[in-house]
Amino acid sequence: MTPPHASGVAARLLVSVSGLAPGAPLDAAVALADALDARRVPATLLAGPRPHPEVVAWATARRHVGDTVLLHGTRSDAADARRPYRRLPAHEAGLRLTAALRSRDALGLAVDGFAAPGWAVSAGTRTALAAAGLGLLVDDAGVHRLDADGAPSTSWRGPVTGPGAPPRRVTRRRGEPRLVHLALHTGVDPAVACELVDDALAAGATPLGAGELVSRRGPRRAPVTGDPEHWSITA
Helix, strand or coil: CCCCCCCCCCEEEEEEEECCCCCCCCHHHHHHHHHHHHCCCCEEEEECCCCCHHHHHHHHHHHHCCCEEEEECCCCHHHHHHCCHHHCCHHHHHHHHHHHHHHHHHHCCCCCEEECCCCCCCHHHHHHHHHCCCCEEEECCEEEEECCCCCEEEEEECCEECCCCCCCCCCCCCCCCEEEEEEEECCCCHHHHHHHHHHHHHCCCEECCHHHCCCCCCCCCCCCCCCHHHCCCCC
16 A cells, blocks of 8 residues: 555545445444444445345444445446446436435435445536535545536545555645545455554544535435335345
8 A cells, every 4th residue: 555645745544335235234344333433434334225224224323423325326236337337428327316316315314425336437427416416426536526517626536445456546636635545345354454444544544534525415305114124125
């Protein structure tokens, strides 16, 4: 890992956590969150558009104590793989976002922004995100606050790193804050995850809550009723 102070500008540390798929056990996510809490590092949780009620309850509780929740894609992984977000036009991205946000809002889980599977997004996707009120984007270049037209207005730039992440060079403007983005999956060995976080902290990176960049977005619809035990965990 590149030392956070190598550029002369103090780095910020962002830790994103994926693996909150429908039906996935929460034990690993809880253990990772506890380890981050012990280090006073906020988490950025990546959750899909139709999470299990247990994920909703846990992510909502984590959000209340300072973590950030991002919408991680708008469809199933298979559908996302067939049409990557880096090629989506604004109209199609808008339709997919509308459907995904309705699903999340019906469950009562607010999201603060968006992160695409594969991390890359098109200009059209950024436009649709801004129109949907999701002004925070985490992508393969860093963390961005989006203007009303979808253009990044403020950025913390740095490549996605972590177990299995390919090295990627990101160009930054002089004096621009540098980001150390550790992308962790709940399936990663906790010892490996903690070692990566500790290395970044030891090198001087200051933990960053991605939700600090934009105001939070609340649910637009009342939560659905019914017995959660009857809801699908694989939808």
